[in-house]
Amino acid sequence: MLFNSFVFLCAFLPVTYAVFWLLRDVSARYIWLTITGYIFYGYWNPRFTLLMAFSTLVSYLAGLGFLEWSDARRRRLCLVVPVVTDLCLLGVFKYTNFLLESTSQAAHLLGLNINLPRLSIILPIGISFYTFHTITYIVDSYRGTIKPTRNFFEFSAYVSLFSQLVAGPIVRFRQIESDLGNLGETDRMRWLWRGVSFFIVGLVEKVVVADTLAALVDPAMAHYSTLSSLAMWLTMAGYTFQLYFDFAGYSDMAVGLGYMFGLRIPQNFNAPYKALDPSDFWRRWHISLSSCLRDYLYIPLGGSRRGEWITTRNLLVTMLLGGLWHGASWTFIAWGLYHGTLLVLYRRFESLWSRLPALARQSAMFVLVLIGWVFFRSTDFHMAWSILSRLFSPGPGAELPATGLWTLALAFAAWWSMAGPNAFDLHAAEQPKRRYAFALAAAFGVCVALMAGTGSSPFLYFQF
Amino acid sequence: MTTIWNAILRPLNSQVRLRKYGRDACFCLAVAVMFLFAAEVAARVEDRLRLGVELFAVPDHDRDLILHDAIAVRGRPNGRFKKWALNNFGFRNAEMAKDPPEKCVRVMVLGASESFGLYESQGKEYPAQLQGILRSGCYEVVNAAITGLTVRAIIQLWNGWGSEFAPDVVVVYPTPAFYLANTAPDDPRPPAGPVPAGPPPWTLRLIDRARDVIDMPAFIQRRRVARTLAGKRRNEPGWSFDSVPEERTRRFEEDLRTLVHSVQRSGARIVLLTHATGFGSPPKAAEQDALTAWLQFCPRASAEILLQFEAVAATSTKHVASQETASVVDVASKMNGHGEWFAEDYLHFNDAGAGVIAGLVADYILSDANVTAHPARRQHHRLESD
Numbered sequence: 028m029l030f031n032s033f034v035f036l037c038a039f040l041p042v043t044y045a046v047f048w049l050l051r052d053v054s055a056r057y058i059w060l061t062i063t064g065y066i067f068y069g070y071w072n073p074r075f076t077l078l079m080a081f082s083t084l085v086s087y088l089a090g091l092g093f094l095e096w097s098d099a100r101r102r103r104l105c106l107v108v109p110v111v112t113d114l115c116l117l118g119v120f121k122y123t124n125f126l127l128e129s130t131s132q133a134a135h136l137l138g139l140n141i142n143l144p145r146l147s148i149i150l151p152i153g154i155s156f157y158t159f160h161t162i163t164y165i166v167d168s169y170r171g172t173i174k175p176t177r178n179f180f181e182f183s184a185y186v187s188l189f190s191q192l193v194a195g196p197i198v199r200f201r202q203i204e205s206d207l208g209n210l211g212e213t214d215r216m217r218w219l220w221r222g223v224s225f226f227i228v229g230l231v232e233k234v235v236v237a238d239t240l241a242a243l244v245d246p247a248m249a250h251y252s253t254l255s256s257l258a259m260w261l262t263m264a265g266y267t268f269q270l271y272f273d274f275a276g277y278s279d280m281a282v283g284l285g286y287m288f289g290l291r292i293p294q295n296f297n298a299p300y301k302a303l304d305p306s307d308f309w310r311r312w313h314i315s316l317s318s319c320l321r322d323y324l325y326i327p328l329g330g331s332r333r334g335e336w337i338t339t340r341n342l343l344v345t346m347l348l349g350g351l352w353h354g355a356s357w358t359f360i361a362w363g364l365y366h367g368t369l370l371v372l373y374r375r376f377e378s379l380w381s382r383l384p385a386l387a388r389q390s391a392m393f394v395l396v397l398i399g400w401v402f403f404r405s406t407d408f409h410m411a412w413s414i415l416s417r418l419f420s421p422g423p424g425a426e427l428p429a430t431g432l433w434t435l436a437l438a439f440a441a442w443w444s445m446a447g448p449n450a451f452d453l454h455a456a457e458q459p460k461r462r463y464a465f466a467l468a469a470a471f472g473v474c475v476a477l478m479a480g481t482g483s484s485p486f487l488y489f490q491f
Numbered sequence: 492m493t494t495i496w497n498a499i500l501r502p503l504n505s506q507v508r509l510r511k512y513g514r515d516a517c518f519c520l521a522v523a524v525m526f527l528f529a530a531e532v533a534a535r536v537e538d539r540l541r542l543g544v545e546l547f548a549v550p551d552h553d554r555d556l557i558l559h560d561a562i563a564v565r566g567r568p569n570g571r572f573k574k575w576a577l578n579n580f581g582f583r584n585a586e587m588a589k590d591p592p593e594k595c596v597r598v599m600v601l602g603a604s605e606s607f608g609l610y611e612s613q614g615k616e617y618p619a620q621l622q623g624i625l626r627s628g629c630y631e632v633v634n635a636a637i638t639g640l641t642v643r644a645i646i647q648l649w650n651g652w653g654s655e656f657a658p659d660v661v662v663v664y665p666t667p668a669f670y671l672a673n674t675a676p677d678d679p680r681p682p683a684g685p686v687p688a689g690p691p692p693w694t695l696r697l698i699d700r701a702r703d704v705i706d707m708p709a710f711i712q713r714r715r716v717a718r719t720l721a722g723k724r725r726n727e728p729g730w731s732f733d734s735v736p737e738e739r740t741r742r743f744e745e746d747l748r749t750l751v752h753s754v755q756r757s758g759a760r761i762v763l764l765t766h767a768t769g770f771g772s773p774p775k776a777a778e779q780d781a782l783t784a785w786l787q788f789c790p791r792a793s794a795e796i797l798l799q800f801e802a803v804a805a806t807s808t809k810h811v812a813s814q815e816t817a818s819v820v821d822v823a824s825k826m827n828g829h830g831e832w833f834a835e836d837y838l839h840f841n842d843a844g845a846g847v848i849a850g851l852v853a854d855y856i857l858s859d860a861n862v863t864a865h866p867a868r869r870q871h872h873r874l875e876s877d
């Protein structure tokens with residue numbers, strides 16, 4: 028089910044919301060959130076709810092183990108078993124075919140005639156997100172950062188919370204632990220306005236900006252090999268903005284939905300195209316993932332405390348795995364390595380970089396990120412190379428149709444993402460003014476009209 | 492003292508409360524109006540940008556896409572309605588010249604809504620997919636189909652308009668079910684009396700969009716269909732078809748034969764396609780609703796008669812083709828019962844189904860050595876036109 032679909036807006040959300048607030052007991056609310064999470068997820072493919080239930084149960088039992096046992100051996104068992112189970116689930120469903128294909132390709136390179144068949148495996152939507160939810164819960168419990176819950180439905184409500192189930196943000200248990208605990212006493216009206224407002228801003232980002240850009244970018248990308256250099260730059264710029272507004276839109280909607288149900292979901296995007304350097308970019312882009320990679324991978328590897336070479340290795344390994352998390356493809360690995368390299372180079376030349384004017388740093392950073400998205404968007408290296416060669420070797424080719432609309436859409440997206448306020452800036456005030464309701468109503472009206480016209484398009488990050 | 496104060500303040504409080512409720516209600520109403528206004532404006536602006544529909548136009552399917560004049564029922568030149576856009580000659584394909592391109596084969600597709608394209612994504616209707624498959628050679632596919640065309644109407648369209656474009660190949664996908672309507676199809680006549688002047692009554696574009704999006708629950712749709720059918724059916728003896736009506740079958744066959752003769756007279760090759768549906772034989776339980784909905788257009792028939800007539804019509808199509816040395820592509824034998832290739836009504840194609848039928852037609856065109864451009868015939872046609 029998509030947030031930007033009528034079945035969600037007209038049926039699922041009103042019913043879920045009404046029943047949730049009619050229930051008074053905290054356990055009943057946990058159960059209701061669990062049920063609705065499974066309905067939300069099962070709407071796509073009911074079979075895969077079993078997978079999520081299994082992952083939830085294993086992690087919950089491990090949490091109970093941490094509460095019961097204090098000896099190191101058993102605690103380590105409680106850490107290893109569920110984490111390995113989650114990683115196996117992820118591996119089987121997401122990376123099996125990638126491994127088989129890569130093995131076949133490697134064998135061909137070595138002159139061996141091995142053709143491993145591709146298995147018919149469907150990638151369950153959002154598996155990368157909910158397995159990360161459970162893994163962070165287990166690791167935090169092991170480290171003693173959180174106290175695991177004894178209430179099964181509290182935990183299952185956390186894992187299957189529909190607002191962040193399929194495309195994040197990757198909310199850690201500790202981030203919403205207190206809100207989950209207070210769910211029985213939460214005042215419905217306290218954050219309602221804020222929730223509705225966040226949701227509508229996210230919907231505008233997705234339906235108005237990202238989908239408009241998609242309508243321009245997708246047809247152009249279908250003929251990427253024939254585009255002129257200028258057209259390629261415009262197309263990649265369009266994709267750069269589309270990806271941001273698509274994902275940030277989803278995250279803002281998730282934050283809004285969280286508020287409506289009394290849960291404060293943390294910020295996932297902080298105007299990443301305002302970043303002045305690679306390090307700044309990763310503090311602003313997909314914050315929940317980059318902070319997870321930092322806390323559960325980069326720092327355990329040694330972080331930046333063990334000398335320059337180890338730091339370089341740690342950065343590259345972290346970003347490589349971050350790339351692989353996004354998708355089982357060598358282009359995602361290349362994308363991760365590219366960003367890892369940017370981070371390494373930035374560490375080396377930070378003092379030089381800092382001397383540049385802020386506008387130059389922001390523009391240069393934007394171009395560097397755009398180049399990275401070439402690998403992200405490409406299905407293989409041939410496509411990536413073709414796009415890169417078109418970007419950097421000016422030449423004739425097909426121009427883009429509807430140039431006026433392109434210019435307008437790009438200019439608006441550029442202003443909003445590089446200079447304008449993000450969703451959290453817009454909600455700096457605790458209580459918005461009453462006339463703000465008119466702006467929200469108008470924005471919602473525009474979104475509804477566009478959704479009814481062009482249909483609901485899925486979010487780009489669902490594939491991960 | 493307190494009691495006195497309360498007695499004085501109570502009506503005052505209730506008045507204040509009433510005023511507050513009133514203010515809140517006005518506020519909510521104003522917000523709702525703002526929502527509707529913004530949605531309507533956005534719908535119009537998007538239609539303008541995406542489809543080229545004028546901001547203050549009142550779109551109407553029949554008026555914007557169909558032209559019914561003394562020549563025939565045909566596509567309105569430069570007609571536009573939602574995703575459907577017609578070219579300068581009223582055909583659903585790219586802009587074209589009247590004369591076929593030199594040394595290229597012009598293929599004209601004739602038929603009703605299945606060929607015109609209804610539920611497919613833009614550019615996925617079968618003639619468009621056929622053009623895509625034939626792109627490697629020099630072929631031009633002209634989609635002259637229009638919704639609701641019976642074989643009689645196709646004959647009129649061909650004689651009055653289609654033949655002007657001198658196609659080398661004419662592909663016809665006839666819809667037999669029209670022959671089970673209350674009365675057998677006749678030659679369409681231009682509307683009698685004056686055509687209502689001015690645009691149709693003004694409507695909200697938003698409501699139109701809502702209609703496209705909102706899918707009524709199955710039980711409501713079932714009730715609606717049942718009511719419509721009950722309203723159309725008569726209890727007169729002999730009114731309902733007890734078996735496949737021979738007279739209607741004969742009529743279908745005769746009309747098809749006339750069409751074949753007309754096309755062959757122009758020197759073009761005609762390819763008849765047998766009509767396919769996604770209904771299984773016998774229809775599955777899941778298909779019953781769609782089958783009943785189809786009956787609304789032929790209330791004199793039962794579901795069994797309707798499907799039997801489809802089979803008889805397919806045989807008739809093949810029979811006519813063999814007798815008149817026309818070509819035939821048996822779409823029915825390939826696609827019948829494959830619900831996955833059809834839209835929810837099991838009659839119109841979805842993107843995949845349109846691809847299948849396009850592939851079948853393309854296979855025929857590419858394999859038939861006789862399908863070539865005929866400059867001499869075109870020259871003759873040009874002279875005749877002059």
